[in-house]
Amino acid sequence: xxxxxxxxxxxxxxxxxxxxxxxxxxxxxxxxxxxxxxxxxxxxxxxxxxxxxxxxxxxxxxxxxxxxxxxxxxxxxxxxxxxxxxxxxxxxxxxxxxxxxxxxxxxxxxxxxxxxxxxxxxxxxxxxxxxxxxxxxxxxxxxxxxxxxxxxxxxxxxxxxxxxxxxxxxxxxxxxxxxxxxxxxxxxxxxxxxxxxxxxxxxxxxxxxxxxxxxxxxxxxxxxxxxxxxxxxxxxxxxxxxxxxxxxxxxxxxxxxxxxxxxxxxxxxxxxxxxxxxxxxxxxxxxxxxxxxxxxxxxxxxxxxxxxxxxxxxxxxxxxxxxxxxxxxxxxxxxxxxxxxxxxxxxxxxxxxxxxxxxxxxxxxxxxxxxxxxxxxxxxxxxxxxxxxx
DNA sequence: ACCTGGTCCCGGGCTCGGTTTT
DNA sequence: AAAACCGAGCCCGGGACCAGGT
Numbered sequence: 522x523x524x525x526x527x528x529x530x531x532x533x534x535x536x537x538x539x540x541x542x543x544x545x546x547x548x549x550x551x552x553x554x555x556x557x558x559x560x561x562x563x564x565x566x567x568x569x570x571x572x573x574x575x576x577x578x579x580x581x582x583x584x585x586x587x588x589x590x591x592x593x594x595x596x597x598x599x600x601x602x603x604x605x606x607x608x609x610x611x612x613x614x615x616x617x618x619x620x621x622x623x624x625x626x627x628x629x630x631x632x633x634x635x636x637x638x639x640x641x642x643x644x645x646x647x648x649x650x651x652x653x654x655x656x657x658x659x660x661x662x663x664x665x666x667x668x669x670x671x672x673x674x675x676x677x678x679x680x681x682x683x684x685x686x687x688x689x690x691x692x693x694x695x696x697x698x699x700x701x702x703x704x705x706x707x708x709x710x711x712x713x714x715x716x717x718x719x720x721x722x723x724x725x726x727x728x729x730x731x732x733x734x735x736x737x738x739x740x741x742x743x744x745x746x747x748x749x750x751x752x753x754x755x756x757x758x759x760x761x762x763x764x765x766x767x768x769x770x771x772x773x774x775x776x777x778x779x780x781x782x783x784x785x786x787x788x789x790x791x792x793x794x795x796x797x798x799x800x801x802x803x804x805x806x807x808x809x810x811x812x813x814x815x816x817x818x819x820x821x822x823x824x825x826x827x828x829x830x831x832x833x834x835x836x837x838x839x840x841x842x843x844x845x846x847x848x849x850x851x852x853x854x855x856x857x858x859x860x861x862x863x864x865x866x867x868x869x870x871x872x873x874x875x876x877x878x879x880x881x882x883x884x885x886x887x888x889x890x891x892x893x894x895x896x897x898x899x900x901x902x903x904x905x906x907x908x909x910x911x
Numbered sequence: 912a913c914c915t916g917g918t919c920c921c922g923g924g925c926t927c928g929g930t931t932t933t
Numbered sequence: 934a935a936a937a938c939c940g941a942g943c944c945c946g947g948g949a950c951c952a953g954g955t
Contacts, residue, residue, distance in 0.1 A: 637942080658941055658942085659941065660941055821945090855945075856945075859944090862945090883954095885954060886952070
């Protein structure tokens with residue numbers, strides 16, 4: 522959270538606003554410039570990257586750890602900072618200074634938004650070059666050529682590819698191969714949840730992230746709440762309660778708190794009451810998919826999920842009734858068969874759970890109910906804000 | 912046997928840069 | 934210089950087929 526934002530808050534732009542002052546500060550999908558409580562992991566990462574600071578090519582690295590343990594927070598923050606120290610723009614160096622080795626370029630790419638070869642090259646090239654990169658109308662190989670040229674004429678590039686090997690994203694080996702096809706001067710850093718023994722890729726080095734310990738998570742949440750929520754909106758005991766429930770998963774904890782704040786806000790409360798917190802926690806399913814995965818979906822799919830979570834219980838008792846109701850909505854312009862197919866696809870991607878009913882009425886295979894596996898309250902709020910900007 | 916739910920796959924069309932023709 | 938055309942990736946629609954129940 523930067524100083525300007527804090528000043529703006531004090532200027533009373535949102536003085537009337539009660540509980541939820543700044544969604545981005547508490548939302549599980551945004552990350553701070555300076556992550557809280559991951560110092561040791563950051564140091565280990567820097568150790569492994571150290572050849573880069575001597576002008577050498579760093580090894581290919583696999584960063585792994587469970588969901589919500591700070592991988593994205595640390596790596597994206599670190600790479601953003603490193604990017605400001607690197608690149609060809611360093612051509613002008615003060616002559617009085619000792620000669621520094623040229624740092625490679627550092628690029629952070631989210632595989633959720635760059636799940637194809639085309640998009641991976643696109644996003645990498647976009648970060649490396651100053652020119653506009655077209656997102657349509659050019660071939661993947663053309664893009665590879667441009668990227669190769671950019672790397673060969675500039676510095677080496679370290680590309681961190683986040684969220685590999687998720688249902689919708691390519692596996693590490695695939696990503697590494699794609700990058701290697703471009704040039705040997707592109708070094709992959711993959712971020713995933715699977716332990717190194719369970720992936721096909723054999724990286725040169727690995728860095729492990731552990732779950733947050735409870736007091737560290739409490740510290741993290743306290744810091745986030747201090748900028749995102751109104752004063753004393755959440756008590757220390759409540760934060761401890763959430764941290765306890767989340768079992769070291771910062772994503773789930775933040776999702777619960779944001780959901781609770783949204784609930785309190787809608788009820789016109791000035792603080793987060795016990796029942797708000799309960800609702801917030803209820804809005805985060807037990808094994809919970811990352812909200813970022815949902816938000817990375819295409820517009821039409823997000824719309825579809827939005828309609829789904831807005832349905833009454835009865836209207837989503839089966840896939841067919843949900844399909845029927847959703848496709849009849851004016852805001853949805855997909856055909857019925859597409860809605861149906863996409864719902865099944867989302868279930869297959871583990872963003873929805875299919876719970877088969879064991880009612881014995883009727884013939885044929887029993888239908889199944891669709892249960893969201895992502896933080897519904899926060900998703901609805903973010904969707905509302907995104908579609909109705911003011 | 913019959914029925915409904917669920918999976919899988921592919922052709923077609925859309926949008927939009929780039930290229931050729933006018 | 935403008936217009937027509939081409940081809941890239943990606944999304945949509947739908948149908949063939951499989952699974953699991955009475």
